[in-house]
Amino acid sequence: MAVKNKKLNLKDKYQYLTRDMAWEPTYQKMEDIYPDERFEGIKIVDWSQWEDPFRLTMDAYWKYQAEKEKKLYAIFDAFAQNNGHQNISDARYVNALKLFLSGVSPLEHAAFQGYSKVGRQFSGAGARVACQMQAIDELRHSQTQQHAMSHYNKHFNGLHDAPHMHDRVWFLSVPKSFFDDARSAGPFEFLTAISFSFEYVLTNLLFVPFMSGAAYNGDMATVTFGFSAQSDEARHMTLGLEVIKFILEQHEDNVPIVQRWIDKWFWRGFRLLSLVSMMMDYMLPNKVMSWSEAWEVYYEQNGGALFKDLERYGIRPPKYQDVANDAKHHLSHQLWTTFYQYSQATNFHTWIPEKEEMDWMSEKYPETFDKYYRPRYEYLAKEAAAGRRFYNNTLPQLCQVCQVPTLFTEMGAPTKLSHRQLVHEGERYHFCSEACCDIFKHEPEKYVQAWLPVHQIYQGNCEGADVETVVQKYYHINIGEDNFEYLGSPDHKHWMSIKGEKPADENQDAA
């Protein structure tokens, strides 16, 4: 018999190498093979309606990714050989990388684990393939980010033990608990949380600031990573949108379940991104755009259009988005002054913004910066100049859900904390906001077991009772090198010597 086509066309090849790899079981029941698919209450009537968002076969995937890797590592090598770290805008910029490496790169690894897991849990072959490919992407991102930033570890402090810190340091429990919450949910909630709410709705608020920030500040290694990940991210966003539309089209009973997940994960993502807000406004010496502008473009405009589009499924915009929209005028300033006062316990440095930076903030935040925040920095600068650089010597109350200190203020009342509390089964719990309190009320069993860093220190589980021991021994933060004020730090002195300048005024030395 004559073979019609020796070579498969793309469509056939795609069909054979993805969905045709699956089969209908005959001696086992589908629900026994995929036991996690139903307990969340999501009803899937017909998996064949799933539109594969990637349109990519494994052989093409390897080839394409290998080409990208080759280019990427050639640039990393060139960056290292040419001492690329000397060409960045200012050494303060490296602190953004410290935050990224300990806060974000471990999340890429957590995403790899999460997608590997749900890539086994769907009975639809199309969804399984999509999740498996994203799992490999996430693993690659975690690795290439570490390689992109490893050169900086040879020249600057605070980058030496990121995965260890991610599991232990007080503020890194914010990103860690975010992903733990998603990964311990069912497969449909995981995809709604990570693929839709994070990758589709909010990812531009993470990715654009870091990658454009790298470009604006001369960090070619990180920029190149960004380009290498961009096409992957585009696929992830497509998956996010496909997931949500597929679930909503399958059954009307899915709508209220998905709506609650969107409410929850929008808010959890927003709280997580508060770390990015301060990175954008404060940690980039050359600024790309303000947090407030980024929020307007990437959430209020793009997100607004998206939720308009989802209206026909009966989905409304996330609950509490009005609080998040109002917070754009305050968020970065409230976060930075918090990290400023707890710099004794961070793997990066903090500082008072320079005069030009404060003027930029006055311009970007005309209604709030001069009134609420500039006076704080003027006071802190005066104290530092008098040799009393401010550190808060107590530990802060943390939110039971998002694990950020309860530092946020009420909508429309920016000097009043939006603290909430309740009693559940005889125990008291405290929250940063009505929204986090709502999340707790819906699934208290999940959050009563939260590993809150401050409480763990007080229980004696962190190798010591005083901050110094915890920071050095338990966190692996090298005291006097990684932490405290930037001015006068070893990083600062090192940068001055690279630039052929004298170290700063001794009065402004780190404590």
Place this chain on the structure above:
Amino acid sequence: MSVNALYDYKFEPKDKVENFNGMQLLYVYWPDHLMFCAPFALLVQPDMTFRALIEEILKPATASHPDSAKADFLNAEWLLNDEPFTPDADASLIAQGIDHKSMLTVTTPGLNGMANVGY
């Protein structure tokens, strides 16, 4: 509401008082003094007096704020878990209902922080 899970999903709260070796947690919020970004999380002895809490713990915690030296905390306005509260300086915390993970809010009339924005 309750979590939706594949099995009977029940775990012990991580921060029960018995995990604190005889001590308890106490949060103190001093409104209009946002130089301290969040309420303090303090580890205290349940049988310490309110006076000792002020002298030995709250005053050192707030000392770096210019209003601290002027504050008369014992005669200030207090809330305990959002309810009006009149502290008894010589009674123990636990005897006056300040139990594990309670939050005290103290307002000091006339002392409203710096720059007219509660800093």
